[in-house]
Amino acid sequence: MVHSERDLNEIEALFDRALPLVGIDRAVLLDGARAERPAVVREVESLLAAHESGSSILDRPPGLEGLDDVSTPARARGALVGEVLGGYRILAPIGVGGMGEVYEALQSSPERRVALKILLDRGRSQERFEVEARALARLDHPHVARVFGAGTNDGPDGTLSWMACEHIPAARTVTEFADERGLDVEARVRLFVQACRAMHHAHRKGVLHRDLKPANMLVSGDDAKEGRKEGQREGRRESRLKVIDFGLARLFDAVDAEDQLRTRRGELLGTLRYMSPEQCEGDPERLDVRTDVYALGLVLHELLTGRLPYDLEGRSLLQLLEAIRSQAPTDPSALVPEVDGDLGAIVLQSLRKDPEDRYDSAGDLADDLERWLRREPVAARRAGWIHRTRLFARRRAALFAGLVAGGLAGTVGLVVIVVLFLDNREQLRVIEETEREATEARGELAGVAELLGELVAEDALQVLERAALDQSAAETRAEQRDAVARAVAELRRLRGLLGDDVADARVLAEAFVDVGDLFGTEWAAGAADSRNGHEAYLEAARLWRRVSNAHPDDAEARRSLVAALTRLTHSCRRLRLHEQGSAYGDEAVSLARRGVEASERTPEDVEGLVEALFARGDVYIDFEPHVRGLVDSLEARDWVDVLRESGGHPLTVQRLESWVQLRLGHWLKREGDDPDGGFEAHRTSRILRTDLTRRSLARYAAGEPTEEKRYRFQNDLLQLFSAFGWNEVEAALDREDDAALVECLRALDDTYAVALQAVEERDDLPFATILDTLPYATVYVAALVDRIGDEEEQSLRLERIFWQWGEAAERGDVSIDELRDSFLYRWDELAPTGERSAEVREWVAERGWDW
Amino acid sequence: MGEFPEEPAAGDRPPLFERVYGELRRLAQRRLEEGLGGTSLQATAVVHEVWLKLAEAPELEGKDSSHYYATAAQAMRWILVDRARRRRSTALASGVEDGLAAADASGDAEEVLALDAALARLETAFPRKAAVVSHRYFAGLSVEATAEALGISTATVKREWAFARAWLLRELGGTLPAPPEGDAPESGDS
Numbered sequence A: 001m002v003h004s005e006r007d008l009n010e011i012e013a014l015f016d017r018a019l020p021l022v023g024i025d026r027a028v029l030l031d032g033a034r035a036e037r038p039a040v041v042r043e044v045e046s047l048l049a050a051h052e053s054g055s056s057i058l059d060r061p062p063g064l065e066g067l068d069d070v071s072t073p074a075r076a077r078g079a080l081v082g083e084v085l086g087g088y089r090i091l092a093p094i095g096v097g098g099m100g101e102v103y104e105a106l107q108s109s110p111e112r113r114v115a116l117k118i119l120l121d122r123g124r125s126q127e128r129f130e131v132e133a134r135a136l137a138r139l140d141h142p143h144v145a146r147v148f149g150a151g152t153n154d155g156p157d158g159t160l161s162w163m164a165c166e167h168i169p170a171a172r173t174v175t176e177f178a179d180e181r182g183l184d185v186e187a188r189v190r191l192f193v194q195a196c197r198a199m200h201h202a203h204r205k206g207v208l209h210r211d212l213k214p215a216n217m218l219v220s221g222d223d224a225k226e227g228r229k230e231g232q233r234e235g236r237r238e239s240r241l242k243v244i245d246f247g248l249a250r251l252f253d254a255v256d257a258e259d260q261l262r263t264r265r266g267e268l269l270g271t272l273r274y275m276s277p278e279q280c281e282g283d284p285e286r287l288d289v290r291t292d293v294y295a296l297g298l299v300l301h302e303l304l305t306g307r308l309p310y311d312l313e314g315r316s317l318l319q320l321l322e323a324i325r326s327q328a329p330t331d332p333s334a335l336v337p338e339v340d341g342d343l344g345a346i347v348l349q350s351l352r353k354d355p356e357d358r359y360d361s362a363g364d365l366a367d368d369l370e371r372w373l374r375r376e377p378v379a380a381r382r383a384g385w386i387h388r389t390r391l392f393a394r395r396r397a398a399l400f401a402g403l404v405a406g407g408l409a410g411t412v413g414l415v416v417i418v419v420l421f422l423d424n425r426e427q428l429r430v431i432e433e434t435e436r437e438a439t440e441a442r443g444e445l446a447g448v449a450e451l452l453g454e455l456v457a458e459d460a461l462q463v464l465e466r467a468a469l470d471q472s473a474a475e476t477r478a479e480q481r482d483a484v485a486r487a488v489a490e491l492r493r494l495r496g497l498l499g500d501d502v503a504d505a506r507v508l509a510e511a512f513v514d515v516g517d518l519f520g521t522e523w524a525a526g527a528a529d530s531r532n533g534h535e536a537y538l539e540a541a542r543l544w545r546r547v548s549n550a551h552p553d554d555a556e557a558r559r560s561l562v563a564a565l566t567r568l569t570h571s572c573r574r575l576r577l578h579e580q581g582s583a584y585g586d587e588a589v590s591l592a593r594r595g596v597e598a599s600e601r602t603p604e605d606v607e608g609l610v611e612a613l614f615a616r617g618d619v620y621i622d623f624e625p626h627v628r629g630l631v632d633s634l635e636a637r638d639w640v641d642v643l644r645e646s647g648g649h650p651l652t653v654q655r656l657e658s659w660v661q662l663r664l665g666h667w668l669k670r671e672g673d674d675p676d677g678g679f680e681a682h683r684t685s686r687i688l689r690t691d692l693t694r695r696s697l698a699r700y701a702a703g704e705p706t707e708e709k710r711y712r713f714q715n716d717l718l719q720l721f722s723a724f725g726w727n728e729v730e731a732a733l734d735r736e737d738d739a740a741l742v743e744c745l746r747a748l749d750d751t752y753a754v755a756l757q758a759v760e761e762r763d764d765l766p767f768a769t770i771l772d773t774l775p776y777a778t779v780y781v782a783a784l785v786d787r788i789g790d791e792e793e794q795s796l797r798l799e800r801i802f803w804q805w806g807e808a809a810e811r812g813d814v815s816i817d818e819l820r821d822s823f824l825y826r827w828d829e830l831a832p833t834g835e836r837s838a839e840v841r842e843w844v845a846e847r848g849w850d851w
Numbered sequence B: 001m002g003e004f005p006e007e008p009a010a011g012d013r014p015p016l017f018e019r020v021y022g023e024l025r026r027l028a029q030r031r032l033e034e035g036l037g038g039t040s041l042q043a044t045a046v047v048h049e050v051w052l053k054l055a056e057a058p059e060l061e062g063k064d065s066s067h068y069y070a071t072a073a074q075a076m077r078w079i080l081v082d083r084a085r086r087r088r089s090t091a092l093a094s095g096v097e098d099g100l101a102a103a104d105a106s107g108d109a110e111e112v113l114a115l116d117a118a119l120a121r122l123e124t125a126f127p128r129k130a131a132v133v134s135h136r137y138f139a140g141l142s143v144e145a146t147a148e149a150l151g152i153s154t155a156t157v158k159r160e161w162a163f164a165r166a167w168l169l170r171e172l173g174g175t176l177p178a179p180p181e182g183d184a185p186e187s188g189d190s
Helices: A005-018 A023-034 A038-051 A067-071 A126-137 A174-181 A185-204 A221-229 A264-272 A289-305 A317-326 A341-350 A362-373 A385-395 A397-401 A425-444 A446-473 A477-495 A502-517 A527-550 A555-574 A578-597 A603-622 A627-645 A650-670 A679-701 A707-735 A738-761 A767-785 A791-810 A816-833 A838-846 B015-034 B043-054 B065-094 B099-125 B127-138 B143-150 B154-175
Strands: A088-096 A100-107 A112-120 A147-155 A158-166 A171-173 A217-220 A241-243
Touching (some): A005 A023, A005 A038, A005 B154, A023 A038, A038 B154, A088 A112, A126 A147, A171 A174, A174 A185, A174 A217, A185 A241, A289 A341, A289 A362, A341 A362, A446 A477, A446 A502, A477 A502, A477 A527, A502 A527, A527 A555, A555 A603, A603 A627, A603 A650, A627 A650, A650 A679, A650 A707, A679 A707, A679 A738, A707 A738, A738 A767, A738 A791, A767 A816, A767 A838, A791 A816, B015 B065, B065 B099, B065 B127, B065 B143, B099 B127, B127 B154, B143 B154
Antiparallel strands (some): A100 A112, A112 A158, A147 A158, A171 A217
């Protein structure tokens, strides 16, 4: 039907009005319009009917599946049926995964049916495929699916890799089979022992499965029928279960179809559900046969209870890793009445978090299960068993040390490969080859890694957010430290999952820096505060180095690396790691020099170099030769001049200038022949800094008060007192210049008074903002009141400080102990000068504080 | 039934379209080859990912994301229609052999082609409503992002979407299978 412009407008308007109405209201509206505009109403009615008609193509996002077979139409699913590949005639598809396909095929000589796994290569390593196939062909056990042969063929659409395996007719997964047949607990255990024996055999041949799950333990439906027909003879049952896909499942089908999960993310998390705690730690070195023992325990748990031992539904990646690492598995005997305590204990024994505490081998697990079947006492329940296992395991440490995991650090548990026991040269060669192949496999799994990377990046941001929240909610330094330590540990765990993707590394590196910066970044921060930050910076520098290596021309990555190295240099100084600090400092400075020498130098590059020079120079505060610190500071001063002249931000220039002066003062005092002992430089730096601090307070007061601006002010104030003021005070004392000292102390206390007033006046500026400065302010006032005659001024300044302490003590949310320790420490430092006000001493004594 | 708009010849297309179209196709292909999905690779996810990649591209310099998403929606539409056409012909050709899968593929393809044709008609009558559909459906933008990209209010986007959806559904009515049981219809203005 063709409508006029006017019709269209009316249709639209009427539809909009009618849509929110229901029932009689809508009918009234439409009927009212019908007489005059019947065609319009008819149109609107049909639209309303369509609106309510149900879901449509429009209600789900468009999918892109099949774009693939557009480009290679010949490779439609099942396209290989009828073809002959490596002497196998392909009969019918069995299953199709994302990466490969499995067909039922017929071998002519000897005549038998096989399961032919086919991987359409897209630049994959053929060699690796063959190495694995060779290792797998060595397995010969009634409960391991045999590998008959493998090879590669060139086809019209690329190279096909194929592997012919034992065909299991009417295959069911072990859990499906048990449920279908309604097997009782004993029959389930009997079936499962076969899997353990199969695994034990493989382990003795040096092959780890690493991807054990119900889908890889198949039972033939036909075979079972046969077995029943022939009576209940035990012997028949023995041939039922087959473990398949050693080291292959991930390659052929990165996603497990049985998981029935909807989204890519869900699918990936699904495959991660079967990871062991050591895999969650991201440490491939720790994977050994006991990783498979753990997986066997998982399957046994599922076989007995129908569920996994942890509640992993709807967890984020990090929560999932954490649950596997730390959540206690459910005891099957508590879930299913038919499972007794002994059997439950066996399952739990296999699921211990520490591999040392598990069964040493799949064979041991099988033995214990058979003891249970014979109603004998099981090892898992024996007193002191864990202890004895530990001792035993230690005796065998040498053996375990000989196990080399060929897996990948980057993509934990997602890569599967053969692990071999080492005992001769031939095998050594194979190991080397395997490791090389593993490296190649890393690229192969880039897709999986990339998805993981996305998840990691997302989680990293969450960790960061939470850490920032925890940190700001924390009341004591110790709690703050804990928050940071937790975040670092979590991020590190995420790093274990990270592949080679540069973008992800970038996100994670930024998260590490941010976490490090949460705490202990103050120039004068102590060692305890710096340790966690140091760890975070180490990781950040490592990641940035990787990004930077991958993108040598990326100026942003280089700047970030410089910044991370600079932070690292500072934290080394605080932790008294002089050699390391100087090495990181050298690296930071030389990288930063590349930045300022580059043709497209920016103010940030100059700033980066100045900061790097600061950090490296600072290492020599406690480290010979001190003069190197002076050299770096002098160079930094020149670069600050460059920055000022080349359009650096005035506040940045002033900030850097204040630091330059502080450092020059320090070095002149120690190294130079300056008659002033650096006093003038310290004085200049303190004045610059006072100005900056007042500006940052003004910035906070003007406009929207943000957390970032508040922190900036808090930090500026603290630094003014802890570093700038302190140095000037010391220099003045050295010169025995009382007038200068009084002037400095007065200026500092006046600034503190301004800050205090701001805190009192502004509801949005918490009291805590100025508290970490209080210990310094107290010491300064104590030093000041001894030197001024005016009693009114004395009591004004003293009372202000005492009142502050009283306020702090009254508030339950402030740790007076930490403030007191900080105060007493500073007090002690200044004490040798003999400057202790009697009144302050008395005040301290009243509180029973001990210096 | 209606005819689909012809894909412009390569030379006529603006460079941005060229670039976006290429990136979308490449990324989709790669994702599919990785085979992670198996079940579903959402076009909209690909659109967003490509944006992350192209944000810095010279073709987009000085332009904001709304420009990209308008182009990407168009490009994604071509990709889907193109695939559907090919699928239909493959399905017709392979016929009986792979019965079920072929029927699935062709059914899916018909749906996309019908939608494309209906959308072309909607464009004539209600260009802005068609743009809302294009942004929301093909580029996968949220209501808010669509509003921002088109410079209209979110309330308008919701209203336009409800209307356009009903309109398209009615147009597609004859060609669609009955909705599955228990699948609650979207209220449209939620």
